[in-house]
Structure formats: C-alpha cells, structure tokens
Amino acid sequence: MRVCVGTIVHHPEDARIMHRQIRALLEAGHEITYVAPFTDCNVTPDPRLRPVDVPRAVGRRRRRALKAARKALKRGVEGADLLIVHDIELLFRLPRRRPVTVWDVHEDTAAALEAKPYLPEHLRRILPSLVRRVEARAERRLHLILAEEDYQERFAKPHPVVLNTTYVPPRLPAPPGGQNRVVYVGHLSRARGAVELIELARRLVPHGIRLDLIGAADAEIRPLLRDAQREGLLDWYGYVPNQHALRMAEKAIAGLSLLHDVPNYRQSMPTKVVEYMARGLPVITTPLPAAASMIDRARCGTVVPFGDVDAVLRAVLALRDDPEAASAMGARGYAEALSRYNWPDHSGAFVGRLEEWATASAAPVRAHRRALVV
Numbered sequence: 001m002r003v004c005v006g007t008i009v010h011h012p013e014d015a016r017i018m019h020r021q022i023r024a025l026l027e028a029g030h031e032i033t034y035v036a037p038f039t040d041c042n043v044t045p046d047p048r049l050r051p052v053d054v055p056r057a058v059g060r061r062r063r064r065a066l067k068a069a070r071k072a073l074k075r076g077v078e079g080a081d082l083l084i085v086h087d088i089e090l091l092f093r094l095p096r097r098r099p100v101t102v103w104d105v106h107e108d109t110a111a112a113l114e115a116k117p118y119l120p121e122h123l124r125r126i127l128p129s130l131v132r133r134v135e136a137r138a139e140r141r142l143h144l145i146l147a148e149e150d151y152q153e154r155f156a157k158p159h160p161v162v163l164n165t166t167y168v169p170p171r172l173p174a175p176p177g178g179q180n181r182v183v184y185v186g187h188l189s190r191a192r193g194a195v196e197l198i199e200l201a202r203r204l205v206p207h208g209i210r211l212d213l214i215g216a217a218d219a220e221i222r223p224l225l226r227d228a229q230r231e232g233l234l235d236w237y238g239y240v241p242n243q244h245a246l247r248m249a250e251k252a253i254a255g256l257s258l259l260h261d262v263p264n265y266r267q268s269m270p271t272k273v274v275e276y277m278a279r280g281l282p283v284i285t286t287p288l289p290a291a292a293s294m295i296d297r298a299r300c301g302t303v304v305p306f307g308d309v310d311a312v313l314r315a316v317l318a319l320r321d322d323p324e325a326a327s328a329m330g331a332r333g334y335a336e337a338l339s340r341y342n343w344p345d346h347s348g349a350f351v352g353r354l355e356e357w358a359t360a361s362a363a364p365v366r367a368h369r370r371a372l373v374v
Contacts, residue, residue, distance in 0.1 A: 001025075001358050004076040004099075006035035008057045008065040009087040011216070012043045015242035015271070016106065016147070016164055017086055022049070024347035025354070035076045037065070041239075052076045057089060059219065069093040081358040088131065091138055100357050102143045104162070105151055108264050109135070143357050145350075150267040162350050164271040167243070168278040168342040172334045173250045175280065175327040181210040182316055183252040183281070185245050186272045188217035188225065191265075193258025193286070198224055199309045200256075200316075201234040207317060209253070210235065214245045246279055253319050253326065254301070255281040259288055261306050269294065274341045276301075277333030282326050284315045300333030 003025055010017055012034070022032055026048055034049045037056035045051035054072045057065035070093040077083050083101045085091065088109050094101065109131045135154060138144065144159040152158060182204070188194040194217065201211040216239040217225055225236045240248065249255060255276030259265045269290040276283045277294075283301030285291040295301045302318075304311040319326040 001030045001082060001355060002033070002080045003030055003082045003084065003354070003358075004033040004035065004073070004080040005084045005086070006069075006073055006076060006090055007086040008035075008037060008054050008069050008089060010036075010106075011041050011239065012036040012038050012045070013041075013241045014086075015166075016104075018046075019167075019242055020165070020343050020347065021084070021104075021162075021350065024343075024351050027347075028351045030351075033076045033080065035069075035072045057087070062089070065089075066093060070095065073098075082354055084354075088134060091134060091142075100143065100360075101141075102145060102354065102357065103138050104145045104147070105135075105159075106147050108151065108154070108267060145353075148268050160349075160353050163341070163346070164269070164274070165341040165343040165346055166246075166271070166275045166278045166337070167344070168334070168338045172331055173280040175323065175330060176251050176253050179251050179253070180208050180320065181212055181252050182254050182256055182284075183212045183214065183249045184256045184258075184272075185214045185249050185275060186257075186270075187215050188213060188221050190218070190221065191260045191262050193256075193260060194218075194221045195224070196258050196307060196309050196312070197256065198228045198233070200312050201228060203309065203313050204316065205233060207320075209316060209320065212248070212252070213237065214240050214248055242275075246275055249276065249281065250279050252281055254284050254316060255279070256312070257283065257285040257291060258304075258312065259286055259291075261286070261288070274337055278337040278341065280330035280334045282319050282329040283333060284312055294336075298332050298336040300329045300336065 005022055007017060012018060025032055032049050033052060035052040035054055038045055038051055038053045040056035052072050052075055054068050055065040066089060069090055073093060074095040077095055077098050080099045083098050084104055086104050086106060139155050146159050146161045147164055149161050184197055204211060211234040213234060213236045228234050229236050257270045257272050259270055265288050273283050273285055273291050273294060277300055283295055285295060285301060285303055286306050287303050292303045295303055302315040304315055
C-alpha cells in the first residue's frame with residue numbers, strides 16, 4: 001500500500017504522526033510519502049520516506065503554508081492508495097482527485113481556540129461554530145480517526161479511536177539514584193503551565209533541585225524561558241525528538257504536567273502523563289479528569305490544584321525525601337503503561353483499519369471542486 005501523510009502544522013518528528021503511525025506503516029511494509037515542513041523545522045527526512053517539503057503554518061503566519069499545501073498534496077498523492085491528513089487546515093486544500101482520505105482528529109479544534117493567544121477575541125467567538133460545520137462536512141466525506149474516546153460526542157457516527165499511547169521500554173528504567181531534578185516534556189505555552197513551571201524552578205533553587213524543560217515554546221513564552229535560563233533557574237532544551245526527550249527524562253524525581261483547566265484539555269489524557277509512567281517516573285499533575293483518574297487508579301503520582309505552585313513544590317520535596325515511595329509510584333505507573341498504553345500492542349489494529357479502507361475503494365474519489373469549503 002502506498003500512503004501519503006500530510007501536515008503543515010505539526011513538527012515532522014511529531015510523536016503521533018512520525019514515531020507511531022508512520023513507523024507502524026513502514027514496519028508493515030508500506031510505502032510512505034510524507035508532506036511536512038522539513039526545512040522550516042530543520043529536519044532531515046527519514047531515508048525510508050518520500051518527502052515533500054512545505055512551509056509550516058505557525059500562529060498567524062499561515063498563508064504561505066496554505067498556499068503551498070494543495071500543490072504539495074497533489075504531488076504527494078500521485079500513485080497513492082490512501083491519504084492521511086493531520087490538520088483541519090488541510091481539509092480546505094485537498095486535491096480534487098485523491099485516493100481514499102482519512103482525517104486524524106488530534107484535538108477538539110473548536111475548544112483549542114480558547115488557548116490560541118494569537119487569535120483576536122472576536123475570532124475566538126465566531127470560529128468554533130465554523131469549525132463544527134467543517135467537522136460535520138468532513139465526517140460525511142472522509143474517514144475519521146479520533147485521538148480520544150470522548151471526541152465521539154462531536155460526531156454523528158462512531159469512528160475508530162487511536163489513543164496517544166507510547167513505546168514502553170521492556171524493562172523498568174532505573175529510579176533517580178540521587179539526581180535532584182524534575183522534568184517537563186512537551187510544548188510550552190501559558191495554558192500548558194509554562195508560567196507556573198518557571199515560578200516552580202525559582203522556588204526549587206534553594207532546595208538544590210533543577211527543572212529541565214524539553215520542548216518548543218509559544219512566542220510569548222520564549223522570552224520568559226530565556227530570562228529564567230540566564231538567571232540559572234532552569235535548563236530549557238527546546239524541541240527534542242520524542243524518543244530522545246523521553247530518554248533524557250529518565251531518572252528524574254518526577255514528571256510534571258501542569259495543564260490549565262481549559263476545554264481542549266478536559267476531554268483528553270495528557271500524553272506526557274502516559275510517557276512519564278512508561279519511563280518509571282512519578283507524575284505530578286493538575287486535576288484534569290482523565291489524568292487525575294489515571295493517577296488515582298495506578299497510585300503513581302500526586303494530583304495538585306490548578307495554578308498552585310506551592311502544592312507542586314511540596315509534592316516534589318515529598319518525593320525527593322521518600323525515595324522508596326517515589327520508586328514504588330514509578331514502578332506502578334510503569335506496570336500500568338506497559339499493560340494498557342504500549343503502542344506496539346495497538347499499532348496492528350491501526351494499520352489493519354487503514355488497509356481495509358484503502359482496499360475497499362481502490363478507485364480515486366472525485367472531490368467537489370471546492371473540497372470542504374463551508
């Protein structure tokens with residue numbers, strides 16, 4: 001099977017797209033054309049891929065990427081049996097003639113608008129209804145894959161769910177062993193708790209504990225991170241490919257997930273929580289329903305109130321001062337991740353569903369002239 005995968009929003013090394021889905025397809029023997037912003041993200045494509053480079057859509061700077069997207073996708077689907085797109089923006093740039101097409105729904109797009117600082121207030125009010133209309137039209141014309149069970153509520157028909165799982169190491173990673181550091185892995189933004197993380201770093205300094213931040217950051221947060229790093233409060237590594245970032249996280253006292261109580265996060269299990277568990281790290285998380293439920297069930301961490309840096313500090317110090325309890329939490333989290341969230345246990349079903357869709361309709365689909373314009 002020949003598959004074209006497309007994104008103009010996500011990093012080409014995105015864990016869900018590249019390191020789970022594309023990797024699973026490659027391991028199953030399929031050929032992949034990958035339309036992604038390689039140059040803008042300074043990424044050398046995997047030699048097993050046929051790359052098609054596009055500009056990246058970031059913040060308000062999206063026009064150039066959107067303009068290039070249709071031509072790139074048209075090139076990418078030449079000879080393809082299946083097209084997978086990962087951005088709602090690409091629904092407006094689908095080629096007129098294309099193979100069976102799948103939209104991988106990563107998030108609640110309408111709810112996510114609340115956390116986009118670059119959007120004017122009036123657009124945050126009117127865009128959600130537009131997004132819901134686009135989703136409804138996409139459901140009628142495309143196959144959908146959902147990243148969360150709760151996303152089913154937005155659609156009229158049931159769709160397969162491909163959860164954000166992870167690769168769980170075959171053996172439990174070693175406990176901290178005297179390393180006085182805590183870690184955050186993931187994108188850094190105000191809604192993801194970046195301001196609280198910086199304040200936590202400041203309060204950890206007198207206790208001799210370091211904060212490692214591994215991930216790209218929104219434009220408004222970058223100056224704050226640079227200033228904190230110059231002060232010696234923390235280490236910010238910027239974007240690191242997921243598999244390397246998780247190895248860097250190993251042996252920390254705890255993994256942090258300080259997401260705010262915003263609509264887009266209420267329905268989701270933060271991927272970083274599962275990733276910390278897979279690496280044997282106790283988790284400190286805010287009380288988002290899925291994350292809190294997981295921590296309570298597996299007894300693998302601490303739930304702290306939203307925005308309460310003092311509570312986070314107390315949780316970190318408690319774990320440092322009781323390494324046996326921390327190690328036990330890490331071991332329980334690892335066992336839970338291995339039994340329920342190990343991607344190789346789920347990848348076969350994902351690949352099988354795509355193969356089924358591709359073979360069910362071998363002939364290219366004639367799209368409406370204006371694709372999904374609402």
